[in-house]
Amino acid sequence: xxxxxxxxxxxxxxxxxxxxxxxxxxxxxxxxxxxxxxxxxxxxxxxxxxxxxxxxxxxxxxxxxxxxxxxxxxxxxxxxxxxxxxxxxxxxxxxxxxxxxxxxxxxxxxx
Numbered sequence: 001x002x003x004x005x006x007x008x009x010x011x012x013x014x015x016x017x018x019x020x021x022x023x024x025x026x027x028x029x030x031x032x033x034x035x036x037x038x039x040x041x042x043x044x045x046x047x048x049x050x051x052x053x054x055x056x057x058x059x060x061x062x063x064x065x066x067x068x069x070x071x072x073x074x075x076x077x078x079x080x081x082x083x084x085x086x087x088x089x090x091x092x093x094x095x096x097x098x099x100x101x102x103x104x105x106x107x108x109x110x111x
Contacts, residue, residue, distance in 0.1 A: 044070035
């Protein structure tokens, strides 16, 4: 079960790496290496903490999911919930962007 969650999480990271700018993809590739665990865990904790305090300037809610993603690479108990959240979020984003695109296309034709 854990290896299945790990494989799914790796696929999600691979998809993310294809969608982000090249410099960020290289950084993400380096941080995903097994030897980067000692950087990844504190960074993930700091991002989660920053996401909790998102009401402050500079810090934002974007830090929370990023921190959880990084922590899920090393903490098995987070892999299932993070995978589920990523899959659901991706579906919601696709549905929302498709509806927006269709609404924009329909609005443009009537004018």
